[in-house]
Structures are given as structure tokens and as C-alpha cells.
Amino acid sequence: MSKLLSNGQPQIGEVRAVxxxxxxxxxxxxxxxxxxxxxxxxxALLGENGAGKSTLMRQLYGLYQPDEGKILIDGVEHRFHSPKDAIRAGIGMIHQHFMLVPELTVVENVALGLKSSRGFVLDLDVVEKRVCALAEQYGLKIDPKASVWQLAVGEQQRVEIIKALYRGAAVLILDEPTAVLTPQEVDDLFVTLRQMAAEGHALVFISHKLHEVLAISDRVTVLRDGRVVGKRPTQGATKEELAQMMVGRPVILQYDMPPLQCGDTLLKIEDLFVQGDRGVDAVAGLSLELHAGEILGLAGVSGNGQRELxxxxxxxxxxxKGRVLLHDKDVTNxxxxxxxxxxxxxxxxxxxxxxxxxxxxxxxxxxxQDHHKxxxxxxxxxxxxxxxxxAKRLVEAFNVKTPTLDTPIKxxxxxxxxxxxxxxELWRRPSVLIAAQPTRGVDIGASEYIHQQLLGQRNGATTVESSVVQRRTPTQAGMEMREMLEGRREQCLATLLISEDLDEIRALSDRIAVIYEGKIVGIVDRNEATVEQLGLMMAGVRKEEALGLKKSGDHSEKEPS
Amino acid sequence: MPMSDESRVKQLLDRSFDALLPLLAVPLAFLIGAVILMVMDVDPIAAYGVLITGAFGDVSGITQTLVRTTPLLLVGLGIVIAFRGGVLNIGGEGQLVMGAIATTVLVLSLPTWPGWILMILAMLAGAAAGAFWGFIPGLLRARLGVSENLSTIMMNAIAAQFANFLLAGPLMDPLQRELGSFLPESARIPRSVWLYRPIPQSSLHIGFFIALIFAILVYIFLWRTSIGYRIRAVGLNPAASRYAGINVPYYEALALTLGGMFAGLAGSFEVLGVHHKLLEYLSSGYGFSGIVVALFGKLHPLGAIPASILFGGLLVGGDKMQRVVQVPSALITTISGLVVLFVVSSVIFTERRARRRKIHG
Structure with a gap:
């Protein structure tokens, strides 16, 4: 009998897919x-969307059955017909979208779908005891009696992890677990993951964020087009190397940011109040100015009024309440x-x-938009x-891959x-662009392309020479696009980039405004603040405090309740 | 992405399966109808034989079928437009009645006008009245957010009561009063405005061919004009349409109005082409059967043509079945209902299959 883990399960030495x-x-x-x-x-399992990482993991978790090959757990072949089989074998999975019932408490969510030890009578007290024990052992801070809807995203993720541990997971698969977390929450998660690994759990970390993979994993496997294209210890790997494996060509991860040259205020937001779907002000007294030629990044944790803004x-x-001015014209309504x-x-x-x-x-x-013109x-x-x-020119110029122009976009x-x-949107030659989460759910190749397009709209940017364009034959459309972008440089497009991806914001923005509970907490210049400082601001800490300009002991008062 | 021949064949098979699946709805519905017939102690083969030969067996059957097809197709076209605009028009019945009333009133009040001008005016009046009856729920929806599902149904009741009032009073045939029979019917409209009947000894009128032309026009309207594009955009995704600068409530109201227009025209044709007067129960449920036609035609104006012929045939054949083998024609209503049920479930079924096919993405 092998060693027992802290959740009372026998350790699994190795899971192998062959x-x-x-x-x-x-x-x-x-x-x-x-x-x-x-x-x-x-x-870490790294790869672009569609590279096959989810498909692979779904087979390990019993959601799909492989057409060929086998799955070995400690050398013994297993066939999973459903996730139930996988769970029974000690494999757990944390999905990107949490599978929790918001109205129920933490304990009730853990107990959901389990057999009660007392037959028809619920044994929530028993479950609660074990949940508390697990939380303690793994350092997962959680209030077992809280309803899930009251919990922050990071806490909900902890509930998912406890759920998996409760069901006896020795192997845990985490599908893009950091996508929804603030930098601080990511740090907490990493502490938990390291502790679990130290305990003897085996963890699979699916991601396309290179720096996270470098920070947390021991080994990394890269998938591309359904094939393993790289497998190596994380130690000594570089971002550039991993990105190249993933995409199959060199990728630009750092962008040149020439200084701004034009600066008229194109969009002015004055003390704006906007109601959210629940009738509460989601945007509450927000003011912001957007200048020609700049990319202003709006950073913030999801649900702080970005969508409503x-x-x-x-x-x-x-x-x-409040006003919106576009080119000095009141367009509030x-x-x-x-x-x-x-x-x-x-x-x-x-x-x-x-x-x-x-x-x-x-x-x-x-x-x-232009169908009537x-x-x-x-x-x-x-x-x-x-x-x-x-349509043909646009599809070619922006490298949209579609079988025909008549293909439904679904x-x-x-x-x-x-x-x-x-x-x-760019074809329309705008002067102000609102880009909300432009690369969410988009793979790294397309993200890079989108980033370059966004940067290409700024004054003086030179990123039109993107590798994507260079690799293509200079078709008429390609030439046209170049001309178009050249033309737009003179237009000094102003971009408001709304994103929850701090890396994206930091890579692209000239200035970064942080939104918290519908208000701007502070605006910093591109290199003024570190990730941690931005993270603090995203949690509502004022700029002066976050940047340590003013030492403060009342930090906790500014935390969300 | 290059595809192997094998997967291309598979894709083709998948697609043809999806296309053929709704057609299975008809045999399935008939199969269940057969069980009901057997419970009623009627030989289903004999009954269905009468049904089919009654509807399509000879010239008389076919022409009768096409007469019933005409209002079904027109109402169906209106419902296709509404559906495409994301609104559900259950008010075809009332719109049809209003169209019939307007046509009758106009024709009877201008007896001295030349026939063909009067005929065209009467059709326009019918279409306008139906459009108006569809516009009211459209306006209510656009301005006050009233669900058109409810308002169109209620407009049906208003139209029916209005027709009853007219037929019991101002519009009742004076002859009925004189004779003391008080049948709720209007006077006959003059022969000069009757729709032309191309086949001697049959009731098939040119309204059927006009309806066919309209089916093609609706197709062109929806897919080749910017207004049709807007209606479809609004129906598929109101949020994206709003962002694109389309006035969503306006086009929803327009879809309901155009739907009413076609139902009103159907009412007009029933008066000018079939009954030559306004009478009670003029519609015999075309307003609702039109929904079935639209659904069975896959919400496509050209698909509505075969669909309406099928259901027109069911009506004619069902009547024959009732007379010959004493099966209540309500069975036909049952079968129509089952067809809808199966068509709708086949749509859900194909969507699920499509999703399963896509899931690897």
C-alpha cells in the first residue's frame, strides 16, 4: 500500500497517457x-486554443474516450467511461468555469451529489467537519457556512479545490485556473498548489500564460495542432522559447512604445454614473480623459463596472448622471x-x-453597421x-481564416x-476605439496579431511590420492594409483598452487607469507601477498607498468587505 | 483547413440527414394518427387512402387543395417575416378577419366603381387592415414592451367580435332581414370583383398564383434588401443590431405589421376568390395553421410553399375522410399538431448534433 495523502487517499505515483x-x-x-x-x-500543459490540451485532459478525466492509446495509473491500464470513473480512480479536475451553486453554502456545495452517511438524512455536520479539516491541512482559508455567491472568485476556486480533495483526488487537473484571478489571488493559489505538490499530489496546470507556467511548474509539455512539440524541465526555459514552441514561429512578446506625439482630448468622461443590471450604480462617479494617439489601459477585476462603462x-x-464628450460634443444620450x-x-x-x-x-x-450605405x-x-x-479585402487584410465569405461565423x-x-471596426477609420477584452479567449498567435493592430493605430508605432504580415505574400490586400495603417498613423487613434489581463494592459498601454467599484482608483504611467502595486489598486487601495508614497497602516479599511 | 474525402462525405451525410429529418415528422405524425384511428376502430389504411386521394387524387381534389393552400401560404409568409424579426405573430386569425371585413365593406360601399379598380382597391384595403391589426401589437411592444404573444391573441378576439357585430347588424345582408332568416352573412359582392378562376368548374382562383409570387418576393425582400437584412439581424441578435445602429423596436414592429399585411391579404382573397361575401367562421383557423406552415417550411418563404400545399391537402383530405369513413376531421388537427411537435423537436435534435460535432473546437 502506498503512502496516504492528507485527504486520506492513497498517493498515485504516476498517471501516464500513452x-x-x-x-x-x-x-x-x-x-x-x-x-x-x-x-x-x-x-504545465501549454498550448494555444485548439491545440488539444483540453481534449487530452478531458480524456484523463473521463469526459471523452480515446480512439487509440491508453491511460495508465501506476502502470495499470484504466478505461474511464465517465468522470465518475476518473474520480473513483483519484483524478479530480477544476474547470475554468466553476461548477458551484451560488445560493448554497460551501458545505452544501461540497456535499452536492455525494451519498449521505445517514441515508435519507443529510449529514452536513459530518461534511463540514471534513471540509474544515481539509481546509486546515491544505491552508485553504474558507468559511464553510458562507453562501458561495458571497465569496470572491479566488475563494470560490478554493471551494472547487476542496470539493475535488473531498472526493479523493490524488491527481488534480487545473484548467486555466488563473484566468479569473487578481495577481494577489494568483499568488495565494500558487502557494496552495506548491503545498499540494509537496504533500505528494500530482498536479496538471493548463495555461497559456507563459510567466505563470515558468513560475509554478516543474516540467512543461507543449502541444501544437494535437501533437507534443516540446517537453522539458521548466528550470532554464525562457518565455521566448516556450512561445515559439507553442506558435511554431518566433513571437513578439515585447512591443516598442515610441512616445506620444499628438495629445488632443478626444473622449472626455465627466463624473459618470451608470446603473448595472441589478439597478445599482455599477459606474459611480467615474471621470477619465482619453487623448489622441494614446492607448489608455483600464485595469480592474471583472465586475467593477467595466462592462457598464x-x-x-x-x-x-x-x-x-454625468456627461460623455466625444470630440467636444456631448454624446451622453x-x-x-x-x-x-x-x-x-x-x-x-x-x-x-x-x-x-x-x-x-x-x-x-x-x-x-454599413449595410444601408x-x-x-x-x-x-x-x-x-x-x-x-x-469583405474579401477585409478578410485578407486582417488575416481572418474562413472557408468562404458565406460561411456563418459560428x-x-x-x-x-x-x-x-x-x-x-478599424476599417471604419475611427478616431476613438473602445476595445473591451479584445483578446479574451483568443489564442496567443491571434492575440499577438490583435495587439499589433491595436498598437499600429497609435501615432508613430512601427509594429505594422508584424511577423504575420511579413510571412504573407505581398498581395494587393496586404499592400492596401499597409497603406491604410500608414494613413491611420496620422489620424492618431485614441484607444481605451479595457482588460482584466494585466499582462495585456501592461504590454500595450501608455497610461493605466485602475477601476474599482465603478470609480477610478488612480492613473499611473506605463512603467510607474509594478504588478503587485497595480494588484493592490485593483483591490481598491489608493494609488499613493499602493505605490508606497504614503506609508499606511489602515490598508485593511480599503479592502472590499 | 484541408479535409479528407472521408470527412467530407461524412459532413455531407450529416448535412443531408439534418435536412431530411423534419420530413420524417409527417410520417411519424401519421403513424401516431394511425394508432388513434385503430383505437377508434377505423382501418387506418382505408382512412388515409381516402385522405390522400381526396386531396391529391384528381383535378377537383388538387384545385380544392390549392384553394385552401392560398390563405395558408399567405398567412405563413407573414409569420415567416415575423419569426425572422424575432417576434411571434399569433394574431394571423384576427388580421385575416380584419382584411376580409375591410375588403367586403369597401366593395359593398362602392358598387358603381369599375370592377378591376375596385378589386385592386379591395385587396389593398384588406392588406392595409391586416397590417394595421399587426401594427397595434407592434406599437405596444415597441413603446410599452407589451409581449406580442399576448397582444396578438387578444387582437384576435377583438377582430372576431367586431366581425360578429357587423354581421349581426350593419353589414347583414338586407335580404336575410327581409326573409327573416337573419343568417350572419353579408350581401354578395358583385361578380365584377370576383377573382378570376382559370380552370372551369373549379374554385381555384388567381389568388393562389399571386401568393406564389409573393413567396418569391418575400424571399427577395428578406435576403436581398437592406430592410430584410435589418429584420433578420434584429431577430437573430437584438443586442448586436442595436450596437450596429439599427432601431430594434421599429423593425420588430415592422415585422409584425408586414405579417399582418399578408394575413389581411389572405382574408381579402377569401372574400374575393372563395366565398364572395363576409361570413362567420370565414377563417377556419388559417391564422393558426399558418404558424404550422411557417415552422414546417423551416421559416423560409420558399419552404412555406410545399408546407402550405401539404397542410391545404390535409384540410381537404380530412374533410373527405370525415364524410367517407366518418372520422372527425379533428383528427387532422391532431396530426397537424403532431407534425409541429416533431418538426420543432427535430430542430432541437439537429442543433444538439451540431453542437456535439463542434465540441472539439
Missing amino acids: GIVKRFPGVLANDHVDFDVKAGEIH AQALTGLRPVR ASPSERMALGLSYIPEERMKEGAIRDFSVADNIIL PPYVRSIFFDFKAIKND NLSGGNIQKLIMGR
Whole structure:
């Protein structure tokens, strides 16, 4: 009998997947993949969206069955027909989207789906005792009696981890666990993960954030197009090396940021109040100025009013109080089309909800705003030739991969849909661009492309020479795009970049404004604040305190209750 | 992405399966109908034989079927437009009645006008009245957020009561009063405005062919004009449409109004082409059957053509079945209902399959 872990489960020495092949119609999702994770280690699984990492892990967790290959646990072959089998074998998985019932307490969520030790009578007290014991052993601070909806995202994740441990997980698969966390929460999570590894658990850490992989893992396996393209100890690896493995070509991770040259205020927000869906002010007294040629990053933890702000700025949500000035014109209550006419463009957070129509074709989505204008329409009849013509140019210029222009966009990948939306918005030659979470759910290759496009809109930026463009043959469309971007440089586009990804904000922004509970906590210059300091501001700590300009002992008062 | 031949064949099979699946709804519905027939101690094969030959067996059957097809197709087209605009028009019945009333009133009040001008005016009046009856729920929805599901149904009741009032009073045929029979019918409209009947000894009128042309026009309207684009955009994604600068409530109201227009035209044709007067129960449920037609036609104006012929045939064949084998024609209503049920479930089924096919993404 092997060693027992702190959750009372026997340790699993090694989980090994050998020659896994998984086919879906038209796609080879896993092509003879070998993967293994050992007790006591954190093994990072790195790859772009669609590289096959989730597919692989879903087979380890019993959600899919491999077409070929086998799964060995300590040398014994296992076949999982459902997650139940995998859980019974000691494998747990933390999904990116939590599987918790918000109305129930922590203990009730853990107990959900388990057999009570007392038959028909609930044994919540027994569960609670074990939850507390587990929380103690693994250093997972949690109030077992709190309802899940009251918990912060990081705490909810802890509940998920406890749930998995409670069910006897010796091996834990974490699918993009840091995507929703603040920097501080990420640090806490990493402490927990290291402790679990030290305990003798085996951990799989799925991510596409390179610095996190470098920070937390012992070994890293890189997948690309369903194949293992790299496998090495993390020690000594560099970001550039891993990124190149992942994408298959050199990737630009650092961008040159030439200084600003034009500076007129294009967008002015004055003491803005916007109600959220629940009738409470989600944006509460926010003021901000956006200058020509700059990228202003709006950092913040999800749900602090970013979505409502973006919608209010684009005319999709009424403003309760305050003013919005676009080119010195009051557009507080203007319709979306009036704002568009003044040069506003918008890359919405929920691209499938606000930015595009999933059942419409690529061409139909490209003309979404301009479908009633010539040359697309004559009197009321469409000129399909003109539409196709422009759609083709845009698709080529922005490198959107689609089988045809008539393909419904629901069949495109997230990255390609985002490139399409961005292309459409930039094609309109805006003077002010609101970009909300432009790279969320988009793989690193497409992210890089989107970042370069955003930077290319700034004055003097030289990133038009992106590797993507360079690799392509100089088609007419490519030339046209170059000319277009050259032209736009002179336009000095002002961009408000709203993102929960601090890396993205830091890589792209000239200035960074931090939003907390609907207000700007502070604005810092590009290199003025560290990640930790920004993290503190994202938790509501004022700029002066966060930057340590004023020593403070009342830090806790500013923390969210 | 290059695809192997094997997967391309598979994709083709998947797609044709999805396309054919709704067609299975009809045999399935008939199968369940057969069980009901057997419970009623009727030989289903004999009954269905009468049904099919009654509807499609000879010229008389076919022309009768096409007569019933006409209002089904027109109402169905209106419902297709509404559906595409993201609104559900359950008010086809009332809109049809209003169209019939407007047509009758106009024709009877201008007896001296030349026939063909009057005929065209009467059609326009019918379409306008139906459109107006669809516009009211559209306005209520746009301005006050009233659900069109409820308001269109209520507008049906208002239209029906209005028709009853007219037929019991101002519009009742004076002859009925004289004879003392008081049948709730209007006077006959003059022969000069009757719709032309191309086939002698049959009731098939040119309204059917006009409806066919309209089906094509609706197709062009929805897919080749900017207004149709807006209606479809609003129906598929109101949030994105709003962002794109489209006035969403306006186009929802427009979709309801256009839907009412086609139902009103159907009412007009029933008066000008079939009954030649306004009478009670003029509609016999076309307003609701039109929803079935629209759904079975996959919410496509051209798909509505075969769908309406099928359900027109069911109505004619069902009547024959009732007369010959004494099966209540309510069974036909049951079968129609089952067809809808199966069509709708087949849609859900194909969507699930599509999602499962995509999941690897």
C-alpha cells in the first residue's frame, strides 16, 4: 500500500497517457500524445486554443474516450467511461468555469451529489467537519457556512479545490485556473498548489500564460495542432522559447512604445454614473480623459463596472448622471449610430452577443453597421458584388481564416471572429476605439496579431511590420492594409483598452487607469507601477498607498468587505 | 483547413440527414394518427387512402387543395417575416378577419366603381387592415414592451367580435332581414370583383398564383434588401443590431405589421376568390395553421410553399375522410399538431448534433 495523502487517499505515483489519439470529424485533436504527471510535481500543459490540451485532459478525466492509446495509473491500464470513473480512480479536475451553486453554502456545495452517511438524512455536520479539516491541512482559508455567491472568485476556486480533495483526488487537473484571478489571488493559489505538490499530489496546470507556467511548474509539455512539440524541465526555459514552441514561429512578446506625439482630448468622461443590471450604480462617479494617439489601459477585476462603462460609452446603456464628450460634443444620450458617425468604434467584450451575429455569414457581419450605405446597397437592394469585394479585402487584410465569405461565423474560431470584428471596426477609420477584452479567449498567435493592430493605430508605432504580415505574400490586400495603417498613423487613434489581463494592459498601454467599484482608483504611467502595486489598486487601495508614497497602516479599511 | 474525402462525405451525410429529418415528422405524425384511428376502430389504411386521394387524387381534389393552400401560404409568409424579426405573430386569425371585413365593406360601399379598380382597391384595403391589426401589437411592444404573444391573441378576439357585430347588424345582408332568416352573412359582392378562376368548374382562383409570387418576393425582400437584412439581424441578435445602429423596436414592429399585411391579404382573397361575401367562421383557423406552415417550411418563404400545399391537402383530405369513413376531421388537427411537435423537436435534435460535432473546437 502506498503512502496516504492528507485527504486520506492513497498517493498515485504516476498517471501516464500513452499514444493518445482522438479524432473529431475533420480534425485530429490528439495525435499520438504521450503525457505523464508524477506525484509531487506540477506539470504545465501549454498550448494555444485548439491545440488539444483540453481534449487530452478531458480524456484523463473521463469526459471523452480515446480512439487509440491508453491511460495508465501506476502502470495499470484504466478505461474511464465517465468522470465518475476518473474520480473513483483519484483524478479530480477544476474547470475554468466553476461548477458551484451560488445560493448554497460551501458545505452544501461540497456535499452536492455525494451519498449521505445517514441515508435519507443529510449529514452536513459530518461534511463540514471534513471540509474544515481539509481546509486546515491544505491552508485553504474558507468559511464553510458562507453562501458561495458571497465569496470572491479566488475563494470560490478554493471551494472547487476542496470539493475535488473531498472526493479523493490524488491527481488534480487545473484548467486555466488563473484566468479569473487578481495577481494577489494568483499568488495565494500558487502557494496552495506548491503545498499540494509537496504533500505528494500530482498536479496538471493548463495555461497559456507563459510567466505563470515558468513560475509554478516543474516540467512543461507543449502541444501544437494535437501533437507534443516540446517537453522539458521548466528550470532554464525562457518565455521566448516556450512561445515559439507553442506558435511554431518566433513571437513578439515585447512591443516598442515610441512616445506620444499628438495629445488632443478626444473622449472626455465627466463624473459618470451608470446603473448595472441589478439597478445599482455599477459606474459611480467615474471621470477619465482619453487623448489622441494614446492607448489608455483600464485595469480592474471583472465586475467593477467595466462592462457598464463600455456600454454607456457606446450608447448601449443609458447614463444616469454625468456627461460623455466625444470630440467636444456631448454624446451622453446619443444613439450608437450617432456616435459611430463621430468616429467611435467598439470591440465589445461579448463578441458573439454584441459584436456579431452568429448565424450571419462573414460578409453579412462585415457590413453590420454599413449595410444601408452605398456601395453595399442601391435604393434598398443589396449589391452583393460590392459587399463580397470589400469583405474579401477585409478578410485578407486582417488575416481572418474562413472557408468562404458565406460561411456563418459560428463556424469560425474565436480568434478569427475577433479578427473579423476588429478588422471591421478599424476599417471604419475611427478616431476613438473602445476595445473591451479584445483578446479574451483568443489564442496567443491571434492575440499577438490583435495587439499589433491595436498598437499600429497609435501615432508613430512601427509594429505594422508584424511577423504575420511579413510571412504573407505581398498581395494587393496586404499592400492596401499597409497603406491604410500608414494613413491611420496620422489620424492618431485614441484607444481605451479595457482588460482584466494585466499582462495585456501592461504590454500595450501608455497610461493605466485602475477601476474599482465603478470609480477610478488612480492613473499611473506605463512603467510607474509594478504588478503587485497595480494588484493592490485593483483591490481598491489608493494609488499613493499602493505605490508606497504614503506609508499606511489602515490598508485593511480599503479592502472590499 | 484541408479535409479528407472521408470527412467530407461524412459532413455531407450529416448535412443531408439534418435536412431530411423534419420530413420524417409527417410520417411519424401519421403513424401516431394511425394508432388513434385503430383505437377508434377505423382501418387506418382505408382512412388515409381516402385522405390522400381526396386531396391529391384528381383535378377537383388538387384545385380544392390549392384553394385552401392560398390563405395558408399567405398567412405563413407573414409569420415567416415575423419569426425572422424575432417576434411571434399569433394574431394571423384576427388580421385575416380584419382584411376580409375591410375588403367586403369597401366593395359593398362602392358598387358603381369599375370592377378591376375596385378589386385592386379591395385587396389593398384588406392588406392595409391586416397590417394595421399587426401594427397595434407592434406599437405596444415597441413603446410599452407589451409581449406580442399576448397582444396578438387578444387582437384576435377583438377582430372576431367586431366581425360578429357587423354581421349581426350593419353589414347583414338586407335580404336575410327581409326573409327573416337573419343568417350572419353579408350581401354578395358583385361578380365584377370576383377573382378570376382559370380552370372551369373549379374554385381555384388567381389568388393562389399571386401568393406564389409573393413567396418569391418575400424571399427577395428578406435576403436581398437592406430592410430584410435589418429584420433578420434584429431577430437573430437584438443586442448586436442595436450596437450596429439599427432601431430594434421599429423593425420588430415592422415585422409584425408586414405579417399582418399578408394575413389581411389572405382574408381579402377569401372574400374575393372563395366565398364572395363576409361570413362567420370565414377563417377556419388559417391564422393558426399558418404558424404550422411557417415552422414546417423551416421559416423560409420558399419552404412555406410545399408546407402550405401539404397542410391545404390535409384540410381537404380530412374533410373527405370525415364524410367517407366518418372520422372527425379533428383528427387532422391532431396530426397537424403532431407534425409541429416533431418538426420543432427535430430542430432541437439537429442543433444538439451540431453542437456535439463542434465540441472539439
